[in-house]
Amino acid sequence: MKKNNSSQRLLNVPPSPIRGLVPFAVAAKKQGVKIYHLNIGDPDIKTPEIMVDVLRKWSVNPIRYGQSRGEPVFIEAVKDYYHKLGHKFVKDDNIQVTSGGSEGISIAMFATCEPGDEIIVFEPFYTNYNSYATVNGVKLIPVRTFEDTGFHLPGAKVIEKKISRKTKAILITNPNNPTGTVLTKKEMELIVSLAKKHNLYVISDETYREYVYDGKKHVSLFDYMQKLPERAIVLDSMSKRYSLCGARLGMFVSLNKEIMEGVLRIAQGRLSVGLIDQYMGAKLAEVEGSYLKNVHKEYQKRRDILYQGLKKIPGVYLEKPEGAFYTVVKLPVKDSGKFCQWLLTSFRYKNETVMLAPAAGFYATSGLGKNEARIAYVLNTKDLEKAIEILRRALIEYKG
Amino acid sequence: MKKNNSSQRLLNVPPSPIRGLVPFAVAAKKQGVKIYHLNIGDPDIKTPEIMVDVLRKWSVNPIRYGQSRGEPVFIEAVKDYYHKLGHKFVKDDNIQVTSGGSEGISIAMFATCEPGDEIIVFEPFYTNYNSYATVNGVKLIPVRTFEDTGFHLPGAKVIEKKISRKTKAILITNPNNPTGTVLTKKEMELIVSLAKKHNLYVISDETYREYVYDGKKHVSLFDYMQKLPERAIVLDSMSKRYSLCGARLGMFVSLNKEIMEGVLRIAQGRLSVGLIDQYMGAKLAEVEGSYLKNVHKEYQKRRDILYQGLKKIPGVYLEKPEGAFYTVVKLPVKDSGKFCQWLLTSFRYKNETVMLAPAAGFYATSGLGKNEARIAYVLNTKDLEKAIEILRRALIEYKG
Numbered sequence: 001m002k003k004n005n006s007s008q009r010l011l012n013v014p015p016s017p018i019r020g021l022v023p024f025a026v027a028a029k030k031q032g033v034k035i036y037h038l039n040i041g042d043p044d045i046k047t048p049e050i051m052v053d054v055l056r057k058w059s060v061n062p063i064r065y066g067q068s069r070g071e072p073v074f075i076e077a078v079k080d081y082y083h084k085l086g087h088k089f090v091k092d093d094n095i096q097v098t099s100g101g102s103e104g105i106s107i108a109m110f111a112t113c114e115p116g117d118e119i120i121v122f123e124p125f126y127t128n129y130n131s132y133a134t135v136n137g138v139k140l141i142p143v144r145t146f147e148d149t150g151f152h153l154p155g156a157k158v159i160e161k162k163i164s165r166k167t168k169a170i171l172i173t174n175p176n177n178p179t180g181t182v183l184t185k186k187e188m189e190l191i192v193s194l195a196k197k198h199n200l201y202v203i204s205d206e207t208y209r210e211y212v213y214d215g216k217k218h219v220s221l222f223d224y225m226q227k228l229p230e231r232a233i234v235l236d237s238m239s240k241r242y243s244l245c246g247a248r249l250g251m252f253v254s255l256n257k258e259i260m261e262g263v264l265r266i267a268q269g270r271l272s273v274g275l276i277d278q279y280m281g282a283k284l285a286e287v288e289g290s291y292l293k294n295v296h297k298e299y300q301k302r303r304d305i306l307y308q309g310l311k312k313i314p315g316v317y318l319e320k321p322e323g324a325f326y327t328v329v330k331l332p333v334k335d336s337g338k339f340c341q342w343l344l345t346s347f348r349y350k351n352e353t354v355m356l357a358p359a360a361g362f363y364a365t366s367g368l369g370k371n372e373a374r375i376a377y378v379l380n381t382k383d384l385e386k387a388i389e390i391l392r393r394a395l396i397e398y399k400g
Numbered sequence: 401m402k403k404n405n406s407s408q409r410l411l412n413v414p415p416s417p418i419r420g421l422v423p424f425a426v427a428a429k430k431q432g433v434k435i436y437h438l439n440i441g442d443p444d445i446k447t448p449e450i451m452v453d454v455l456r457k458w459s460v461n462p463i464r465y466g467q468s469r470g471e472p473v474f475i476e477a478v479k480d481y482y483h484k485l486g487h488k489f490v491k492d493d494n495i496q497v498t499s500g501g502s503e504g505i506s507i508a509m510f511a512t513c514e515p516g517d518e519i520i521v522f523e524p525f526y527t528n529y530n531s532y533a534t535v536n537g538v539k540l541i542p543v544r545t546f547e548d549t550g551f552h553l554p555g556a557k558v559i560e561k562k563i564s565r566k567t568k569a570i571l572i573t574n575p576n577n578p579t580g581t582v583l584t585k586k587e588m589e590l591i592v593s594l595a596k597k598h599n600l601y602v603i604s605d606e607t608y609r610e611y612v613y614d615g616k617k618h619v620s621l622f623d624y625m626q627k628l629p630e631r632a633i634v635l636d637s638m639s640k641r642y643s644l645c646g647a648r649l650g651m652f653v654s655l656n657k658e659i660m661e662g663v664l665r666i667a668q669g670r671l672s673v674g675l676i677d678q679y680m681g682a683k684l685a686e687v688e689g690s691y692l693k694n695v696h697k698e699y700q701k702r703r704d705i706l707y708q709g710l711k712k713i714p715g716v717y718l719e720k721p722e723g724a725f726y727t728v729v730k731l732p733v734k735d736s737g738k739f740c741q742w743l744l745t746s747f748r749y750k751n752e753t754v755m756l757a758p759a760a761g762f763y764a765t766s767g768l769g770k771n772e773a774r775i776a777y778v779l780n781t782k783d784l785e786k787a788i789e790i791l792r793r794a795l796i797e798y799k800g
Contacts, residue, residue, distance in 0.1 A: 007568075010511045010662035019468055019668045040465075047462045055458040055676065062447045062643035063680075065440075068419055099499050099648070102670040111410045115515055115537060131669025137515060137537065168407075243462035246675030248499070248648075262410035268419045269531025270502040274674045275646030276455065280463075 009137075014130045017337075017361025018374075024344035025355055033348060036387035039340075039355040041177065041325060041376045045295050047243045048287045051280045058276070066272035069264055070097025074278040077285045078236075078251055087222040090253065096263045097273050098250035101207050101237030105129060107252055107266055108169075108233050109136040111259050112201045118166040119203070122153060124328055124362035124369055126177045126205070141167065142364040147330055147372070150319040151179035153187045159194060169201035170194065175208040175218070175323030178362045178374035180303075182212050182323035188219045195231055202228065207237040208324035210292055213300045216322065222253075229255040238281050240325070241292070247277035299325050302377040302384055309388035310375075313395060325377050328359050328369075333400055336360070336373045347394045354387045354394070413534045417527055417737075417761025418774075424744035425755055433748060436779060436787035439740075439755040441577065441725060443778045445695050447643045448687045451680045458676070466672035469664055470497025474678040477685045478636075478651055487622040490653065496663045497673050498650035501607050501637030505529060507652055507666055508633050509536040511659050512601045513568045519603070520562055520570040522553060524728055524762035524769055526577045526605070541567065542764040547730055547772070550719040551579035553587045559594060569601035570594065575608040575618070575723030578762045578774035580703075582612050582723040588619045595631055602628065607637040608724035610692055613700045616722065622653075629655040638681050640725075641692070647677035699725050702777040702784055709788035710775075713795060725777050728759050728769075733800055736760070736773045747794045754787045754794070 005011075018040055025035055069075065075095050082090040098104040105128070113119065115137030121129060123142035133140045141162045145151040153159070159170075170191055174183045183191075195202045204221035212218045225232040233256075238249040254260055303321055310316050315332025333339040337358040347353050359372035377384060405411075418440055425435055469475065475495050482490040498504040505528070513519065515537035521529060523542035533540045541562050545551040553559070559570075570591055574583045583591075595602045604621035612618045625632040633656075638649040654660055703721055710716050715732025733739040737758040747753050759772035777784060 006511050006656070006659045006662050007514050007517075009514060010659070010666075013662055013665040013669070015665055016468075016668035022467075042465050043462060045462060049461075052458060052461055052463075055455040058452060058455040061449075061452055062443060062445060063452075063646040065442050065645040067422075068416075100671060106670075110535060111406050114407050114409060117407075128669045128671070131666060135510060135666065135669070243464075245465040246463040246672060248672070248674050256406070259406045259410070262406050262413055265413040265415055266410075266531060266535065268416035269413070269528045269535070270506075271500060271528070272646060272648070274648050274677055276676055277674055 009134060013134045014361070017127055018357045021340055021344060021355065024341055028344050028353065032351065034352040035344070036352065036354045036379060036383055036390065038375045038377070038379070038387055039357040041240065041378055042245050043240060043243045043325070043378045044380060045243045045298065048283070048291050050286050051242060051244070051283045054280045054283060055276070060275070063275055066275045066278055068267040068272055070095065070273060071275065071278040071282070074282040077282045080285055082222070085220070085222070087225070089226055093260060094253055094255055096252040096260065096267060097278065098252050099273050100239060100248040101205065101235055101250040102128065104235040104250045104252040105205070106132045106135060107263055108203045108235060109133060109138045110266070111262060112203070112233070113138045113168045116166065117168045118164060120159065120162055120167060120170045121364070122172065123364055124151070124178055124359055126173055127361045129171065130364065139166070140364050144365065144368070145179070145181070147317060147319060147328065150322065151176065151181040151328065153183070153190065156190055156194060163198050163200070167198065167200060169203050171203045171205070173205040175211055177208065177324050178326045178328050178357070178359065180321030180324050180327045182216060183219060185219045188221070188224065192224045192228060195228060201231050201233060203233045203235065205235040207235070207240055209236070210241055210296060211299055211325060212323040213303060214322070225255060231256070233259070238284070242284065242287065244281065247280055248274060249277050249281045299377070302379070302381060305381055305384050306375065306377045306388065309385065313392045315395065326374055328362070328372050328374050330372055332395060333371055333398060335370055335400065338400055339398060340373065342398060342400070343394055347397065349390045349393050352386070352390055354390045409534060414530045414761070418757045421740055421744060421755065424741055428744050428753065432751065434752040435744070436752065436754045436783055436790065438775045438777070438779070438787055439757040441640065441776045441778055442645050443640060443643045443725070444780060445643045445698065448683070448691055450686050451642060451644070451683045454680045454683055455676070460675070463675055466675045466678055468667040468672055470495065470673060471675065471678040471682070474682040477682045480685055482622065485620070485622070487625070489626055493660060494653055494655055496652040496660065496667060497678065498652050499673050500639060500648040501605065501635055501650040502528065504635040504650045504652040505605065506532045506535060507663055508603045508635060509533060509538045510666070511662055512603070512633070513538045516566065517568045518564060518566045520559065520567060521764065522572065523764055524551070524578055524759055526573055527761045529571065530764065539566070540764050544765065544768070545579070545581070547717060547719060547728065550722065551576065551581040551728065553583070553590065556590055556594060563598050563600070567598065567600060569603050571603045571605070573605040575611055577608065577724050578726045578728050578757070578759065580721030580724050580727045582616060583619060585619045588621070588624065592624045592628060595628060601631050601633060603633045603635060605635045607635070607640055609636070610641055610696060611699055611725060612723040613703055614722070625655060631656070633659070638684070642684065642687065644681065647680055648674055649677050649681045699777070702779070702781060705781055705784050706775065706777045706788065709785065713792045715795065726774055728762070728772050728774050730772050732795060733771055733798060735770055735800065738800055739798060740773065742798060742800070743794055747797065749790045749793050752786070752790055754790045
């Protein structure tokens with residue numbers, strides 16, 4: 001270590017490809033340029049009023065700590081939600097409330113791996129898994145998936161080639177961020193059978209559970225949890241389901257008692273998750289059923305607009321996204337990182353531009369995804385149409 | 401690793417001595433027993449109304465992500481607060497907002513240490529440092545302090561004996577939790593000189609900065625930060641200052657650019673701190689000056705009541721606490737863990753009892769603190785007097 005330097009592991013934490021372009025966006029905004037944000041999944045859909053009303057009617061003072069496992073009123077509401085989904089075996093003490101889905105990811109890696117252990121992921125994958133892997137000393141072993149098969153999983157043999165004695169878990173994101181892929185029942189059964197055969201954990205990030213389109217049904221790890229009681233961890237989040245990104249509410253769910261006890265000790269170390277956020281979240285039981293239906297309909301409509309619009313741009317390639325509100329598209333550029341920066345620094349159409357997330361940061365394998373970008377469709381349909389038009393014009397103008 | 405077991409490091413996360421007794425407290429409450437909580441620093445003092453009003457007037461919808469470094473409005477307010485304290489050199493980008501002081505502790509350990517590296521702490525110390533040390537693979541090296549010197553620091557030689565080639569930092573809590581000790585200028589200069597001599601970081605947890613009694617002045621690491629620009633990290637929290645424990649708001653402050661850049665990358669990985677909490681916290685600039693003065697006066701009064709009351713109990717020993725709202729007392733019992741549990745399960749006075757935190761968990765050295773407990777004086781004076789009386793009677797009745 002050089003004098004006065006930070007630890008090497010801090011230097012190893014990767015920069016966020018989603019957030020790294022923010023300074024350029026800030027500069028553009030200062031110039032009065034309007035930016036359409038296709039780069040981040042921060043939904044524009046309103047949080048249910050019944051949740052925001054919790055704030056308006058707030059009477060608890062002082063703002064005391066919550067319980068370390070989570071406030072009982074929130075845990076109860078989450079449990080009821082799982083029961084309504086058909087997973088009646090989930091009990092209160094199978095649920096640990098986390099500070100967003102993010103904390104759940106970190107804890108899952110810590111709880112299943114020793115430093116140096118490996119977790120199988122399917123690339124491209126949610127870029128922040130990289131940060132948590134670095135923080136927890138875990139090695140992510142990527143298994144590649146491809147645009148032309150809609151980023152669906154390869155067969156058992158391809159995956160098994162990557163399983164070593166150090167492999168402790170398979171991490172899936174279903175529906176997927178960044179690809180929008182929804183795993184089929186066959187794929188889920190493949191994962192579960194591999195986990196059984198090789199004695200691995202399955203960690204399933206189901207933040208986007210509600211967003212599966214074209215009438216398909218989401219196949220959850222919950223459907224297999226009782227067959228894999230010690231080895232299944234579901235990570236969940238309130239952020240995208242109820243537009244509660246800024247309320248840091250996630251759920252870590254497992255039937256493994258030893259894990260749940262250890263996770264509670266970690267939770268005690270950090271005292272509690274935000275009290276106010278939990279009381280907001282607890283209202284989920286009272287949100288009308290039509291809310292999620294309407295949100296689903298809205299995202300499917302946006303998905304359609306995005307897919308139809310992007311397909312028409314020469315040189316852009318994508319499969320129809322099946323779920324979540326992201327897709328990874330191939331762009332006719334050499335380096336999407338440079339292109340995305342150029343969009344912010346140099347390209348304007350009627351004093352507007354778009355912001356995308358370069359896809360390279362969603363791959364663990366260096367060099368992959370260089371001509372791809374992740375696009376989030378969290379804008380209203382009118383803005384989304386404008387954004388696609390701006391992207392179309394930008395790609396015509398761009399030399400690179 | 402045994403089949404189906406969690407990682408060894410998860411098993412190594414220590415249980416919280418503050419929160420481990422909670423199930424017994426819950427059981428007692430179910431029996432209708434009133435418990436006076438001397439075990440946890442969750443203040444009963446009201447959060448400033450101007451902060452709670454932020455909730456009542458809330459208009460932002462959707463509840464979007466905050467910025468990863470922290471919401472500008474909150475960072476600005478915190479910076480102004482530091483400037484008013486006289487530390488005008490603190491700039492926006494020296495401040496990283498954290499999810500409570502807790503996240504700051506974890507990040508500080510990660511940023512300064514490789515796995516296996518060591519941090520000097522003075523025991524007894526804030527028990528949750530243990531959890532974060534385990535999570536970050538850091539070894540805490542305890543230097544013992546003693547009740548009869550008010551838990552003040554030993555001389556340079558005693559500390560230097562514990563410094564090895566693996567030592568990366570000295571971690572101080574000033575004012576101290578659990579002891580209530582406030583470091584003198586001489587002690588701060590000792591720490592700073594040791595850091596310079598041995599090229600170590602100083603990590604100063606100043607959560608209780610405002611709570612220094614008897615007219616003494618707090619000597620902050622901020623006072624030395626410019627002399628130690630690459631090596632000083634101040635950890636701070638809104639929790640105790642404004643009774644915002646359940647709003648998870650902490651501050652990680654350093655002039656070291658490399659550290660601040662790396663810390664921001666970690667922050668990007670976990671997206672943001674709670675949006676609502678930050679908007680509440682941002683009102684700190686508008687809280688009347690009389691608020692903190694009154695809170696200070698109230699805690700000093702409670703400190704006096706506690707000190708006078710405990711001194712009179714035969715066999716109880718303590719020095720006068722100088723700051724924060726905790727003290728570690730010697731009790732006439734063999735095992736304070738058992739005693740604290742007995743208080744909850746078996747002792748009642750007029751159907752009431754008290755809850756204390758056994759001190760053993762605040763020591764890293766096994767066997768120390770077994771006849772000590774941490775007492776928090778966050779109850780109103782009337783309840784505090786009752787709690788002391790109950791403790792007095794319990795100690796007479798207890799056989800152990």
